[in-house]
Amino acid sequence: MNSFQTSYPSSFGAPEDRKDPAFRDTEQGSAPDRSIGEIISQANKLSPEQIEQILNYQRENGVRFGEAAVQLGLANSDDVLWALAQQFHYPYASEGRGELNSELVVGARPFSEQAETFRTIRSHLIMKMYSGEGPRHALAVLSPNSGDGKTYFAANIAVAFSQLPGRTLLIDADMRTPRMHELFNLERGDVGLSSILSGRVASKVIQSVRELPSLFVLPVGVTPPNPLELLERPAFGLLIRELRTKFDRIIVDTPAASVGTDGAVTAAKCGAALVLARRNRTAVPSLESLVRTVGMGATQIVGTILNEY
Incomplete structure (x- = not known):
């Protein structure tokens, strides 16, 4: 993904840290300054x-x-x-020094042109979503088709946010083809979002990322046979509402619109959505259809991203 074009109707300061013993937390220590x-x-x-x-x-x-x-x-x-x-206490795991996947360019190559593009988008989202006194919505990342780069984008924008003060949570709500556990080298396990929504477990499912102490990931867990039905349950909206009190920013990855309405349902529970399209691949009618579907609810579409890769 070489570059992005952003389009925003136009306002994020980081609220004070919140901590909860229910989550597996690792704090970034304030080590003494060294030369x-x-x-x-x-x-x-x-x-x-x-x-x-x-x-x-x-x-x-x-x-x-x-x-x-x-x-x-x-x-x-x-x-x-x-x-x-x-x-400067800047979370950064350079390639060959840490264990970050090379796709996580903001963490592995934070001084690259691609990483700078993500930081620019982060600034736009801050101005749009977190300036002012309104509620802090979770942000669902949507795209019309598989292969648009949505998961790559969601993971890297979450890493970019984690390099700011406060705590960032990345939720893998793609319960059809989940990838976040692979990108962040996390244990797939039997517990995750699907187990929460099915009522089988409700604690200690959020994992911290060792190389990025302010970033936390809620993986899918077991891939369920009924992902859309799970997302439509009240439990998902209640979960998002609770997590918004624990984390300063929440980014949610979703399945492509071509496989179902999971993304639109997720966005409705999150309150805000960002739509990603791919140059020379995404058809305008499919993009318009996705925007119309999301617009049927009260979801705020905060911007669009054009993946030029």
């Missing part, structure tokens, strides 16, 4: 002799520690960016 040199040295397991070599080069050439380490071949530019991110 870039100390972070690079520890991460790359540099010997005292190598550190002294870097310091000598630094003094002789008037450069920073990171630049000297790169020039001497004892670190690379990605190491320096990672160290800088650690110094």
Whole structure:
């Protein structure tokens, strides 16, 4: 997904953190400030002799520690960016250093052009949804067809939000072809959204993402035979209402409209929707049909995304 075009009718400050012992939580500690040199040295397991070599080069050439380490071949530019991110407490798991899936570009390559595009969209959503005194809706991500990039988008925009203060929850409501557990390397297990909505379990189903301490994921769990019926139950609306008191932002992935009305039903319970289409693939009539279906309820369509990949 190379770039996005956004279209918004036009307003998110992060409310104070909320904590609940029912969820498996990991807090991002406020570690004492460390120098870039100390972070690079520890991460790359540099010997005292190598550190002294870097310091000598630094003094002789008037450069920073990171630049000297790169020039001497004892670190690379990605190491320096990672160290800088650690110094500023910026959640970031660079490729080869963490276990984030490469599709999670905002977390794995946060300084790339793609990641910057997601941050721009995040800013637009903040201005649209979270500025002002109105209720904070959950945001359902919809698209007409499978393969539009909806799950990729939902996962990365959730990662982008998790890099702000507050807690972000990503819900996998695609109970037909769920993928979030794969993207975030989570245990599929028997518990998840489907087990909550079927009344089989109601606690400890939300999992934290180790590399991104402010991001939490509610996976599908067991794929049910009746996903639409589960979403139409009052339990889903009650669940969203409860989760909105626990998390600062909620992003919800949905199935493509071509396989059913799950997405529209989910959006109605969330209160807000963002519609994604794919250039040269999404047919205008199918996009119009999706927008009309969503518009039948009180859902606020906060914007549209054009996937140009």
